[in-house]
Amino acid sequence: MKYSANSVWENKDGYDIAIVGAGHAGCEAALAAARLGFRTVMFTVSVDSIALMPCNPNIGGSSKGHLVKEIDALGGEMGKVIDQTFIQSKMLNQSKGPAVHSLRAQADKANYSRTMRQVLQNQENLDIRQMEVTDILAEDGKVTGVQTYSGAIYPCRAVVLCTGTYLKARCIYGDISMQTGPNGLQAANYLTDSLKSLGIKMYRFKTGTPARIDKNSIDFSKMEEQKGDERIVPFSFTTDPDEIQIDQVSCWLTYTNEKTHEIIRNNLDRSPLFSGMIEGTGPRYCPSIEDKVVKFADKNRHQVFIEPEGLDTTEMYVGGMSSSLPEDVQYAMYRSVPGLENVKIVRNAYAIEYDCIDARQLKSTLEFKNIEGLFSGGQFNGSSGYEEAAAQGLVAGINAARKLQGKDGIVIDRSEGYIGVLIDDLVTKESREPYRMMTSRAEYRLLLRQDNADLRLTKLGYEIGLIDEKRYQRLLEKEKMIAAEIKRVEHTNIGTSQEVQDLLESCHSTPLTSGITLAELIRRPELSYEILAPIDRQRKNLPYDVIEQVNINIKYDGYIKRQQRQVEQFKKLEKKLIPADIDYNEIQSLRIEAKQKLTEIKPASIGQASRISGVSPADISVLLVYLESR
């Protein structure tokens, strides 16, 4: 039972915006809303679980690192908090192109949660409330407030749903099933029905996590040590790199073997997936160890990363071995791995099922198409990952605030940021599994680098009001320095002096036969802006982040220009907006499938329409002609 009629009462604190959930999406949404000046209340089932990291103990990684940088460039919090609480840091793909360099940090989980909670608690305009929200109140297609399990009504003008994996959550291993959210936390069992009654279409997704094991029971001598980078690069553009060069903690690498696989194969019939106990759709990119063993039967071993969960805990995360097999099988399979022969499990691996939405019900601003003032972000929208969640939470929070400011919502497009790719994919394409960011999803990734996130988005952050004047001025200054230095480098001629030839020879670079610009030398694969310093007399002393931009822009100039041309084409279609009142059934020549899809998704632009599966190029032509004739 929820509340009785007697306990219904109305809260009079005058909140503008309510945030439901305090995970990574909820935190960013709440901070953005409050910082933009709105009275904000954030609901959570447990204040102790704010900004919890219930799965992997790291933030960033391929393409996810990009998201964190973009969040920071817009004025979000995630980057700042991880810079204060990481215990190891690595720039992935350093030997590859700059577009795929990706920062990843191991977090001290407890410290991360605590630090984020302090930021929230000290944020002006923001109140935290431990209570389950059970109903979204709406009148005439417009949000009016939320109601809690206790019966209290909180009137407000906008709501951001960030319920993560808590809606009707169920944790499962073997034939054990518990009606809880992650880490045994209380599930939210009522909200789904309220959403359904508002006409919202729900999906049921599944994900999973490996066991946590006791560090004292591990034989690290049988594993390879994985150290962090020597020079640590921060996530936040506001963090001074010199202040975060800490002593780092190592991760450890070991492998599964034929014996592990045999144990798994022999017990597949005891998996809840096999028995049909799990109905939700699992993610393909983060398969359980049993999935890997079945699907990639030819591989005789899989990597296992043992990662610390924090500095003041002995728990370690067993990366690569998530599972929903029964407890006894978990013991057997973990103990078959070198170094884990005597391992003690602290927390079992489990699969978790939860309700989320078909995000195609959302606009690109993350507001529900059919309910004004209702926004959503994070795993509730069918994504996965802390970073994906935070990115959406930030955008949803900003747009909830802008709605109350009477301004248009912000939409970052696919050529401006990974956040744009993420949200556009979610609201346009049908997804039947939790969505994970990948660099291959970004068509223009050469332009969307982690190193230039500030140059791409901080201006927007300033316009929104989340970036202060000082930081904005610093950005403008940086832009100026980059442009001036690129110009200088392109116009600096290098002669064939002995000094030049010697330097080239020492780098195994072909000697010059005639003069050449400095830019052309930088473009040679074996050379760079920095290597050429000795022969570049006029060079001023520039900050590292300026040098980095100059080097990349000169070196990959041809590729970058090509992508910029593609972006111009792309923008043309994005700018062709489709009026909200369009009736696709009125357009005779559209194919029936296209009519249905367009009516369902209501794309905001021709560009978005062209990305809907089932809408053909011919349909787009028809649509263009129709729009011109209106």
Added chain:
Amino acid sequence: MKKDTIAAISTGMTNSGIGIVRISGDEAFHVIDKIYKGKDRLKEAESHTIHYGFIIDEEETIDEVLVMLMRSPRTFTGEDTVEINCHGGTYVVKRVLETVIKNGARPAEPGEFTKRAFLNGKMDLSQAEAVIDVITSKSEYALQSSISQLKGSVKNKIEDIRKQIIYHTAFIETALDDPEHIEIDGYGDTLKGVVENQKAEIWQLIASADSGRIMKEGIQTVIAGKPNAGKSSLLNVLAGKDRAIVTDIEGTTRDILEEQICLGGLTLNMIDTAGIRNTDDIIEKIGVDKAKDYVKNSNLIIYVVDASRPLDSNDKEIMGLLKDRKVIILLNKSDLNTVITKENLKEELKLVLEENFAEEIPMIDISAKEEQGLSEFEETLNEMFLNGDVSFNDEVYITNIRHKAALTDAYKSLEKVLESIENQMPEDFFSIDLMDAYESLGSITGETIGEDLVNEIFSKFCMGK
């Protein structure tokens, strides 16, 4: 919409006196100046003027031409427009169009000139609906015919190359997404061999596009009729004519004989089928079923009726197959005592088919034996395919050119991949051009990219976490 420059042959694809290639778009003058040799620089010439000169492809002179120049906005499309009047042989017109495309224009989509005219406000709004219909029917038709005209072997080859491309790209992308699980240092060396092979294969396809071998050119024609109606003798007569070029094309079975025949300006791929009749003989039944199949998949049905014998149940069955198809009925054996006239045949057809449709089917009295009525047959054919709304040969030629352009794009993209490998670029740069090649090839087989790459990553490679 895109403001790039488009080109197409705007006259029919027949051996007429004159052929016109039209170019429209911002770069139209730039393109013509690259290939035109004459007194004037056309870029500087006045609007609405005509210039005499030659079209040159690199060193080779293609044709002596008149070029008409029209500046925006007083043109059909509202954009800068060039019309090249060349000599009307199909080969010459095609070569001129190819040269234009080689120099910066792209083949126009069906109805694209009209669409641009409309979008640039050069057309009456009341025509909007008509334009919409043209665009849909034409693009659907073009896509369908473009795919159906592709030879099976060519389609398979393209699909093969695409499969390889997506596999290698997915491998690179998996490694980038999960660098601690998958190592790709030095992958360029492996990829180099693969891409060089693919390049060579695409080069072959481009060469075969030049000689037209990439397409099943011609109208798929089926001769249908009950046994002994005179189908084979008709084919022999047509094939034996001086004006006809006959080549044997391997039939799929001995019962189905296919010959390529040129008649007037048209190429017919004639298929002589086993007579259609109900039969219990298993082997014959296979032949008959095949014949029915061919009838269903053809562009034209020539129904041969034996006018000297009364219609029977077999004729009724054939009539049923004619529904909504392009049909010509030949009443054969006009030299004998005929028992069937056009009028009573029409009455019979109306019992099986829709009245209006039956009324419109052209009927011709012929005698295959005496070679009578054949010129009337030829005229009817020409009317059907060369003056109608959709000119079949046009579509064939245009799709051929479009295919070639797509193959050339794919070729260039693969060249860029090799260049990146050569320049020791990091692996992530390879996938940019690999995916471009993948997309170009997909436009030939009618496939879009969608989630292909992500799906390939998940299905072929094991991700960590």
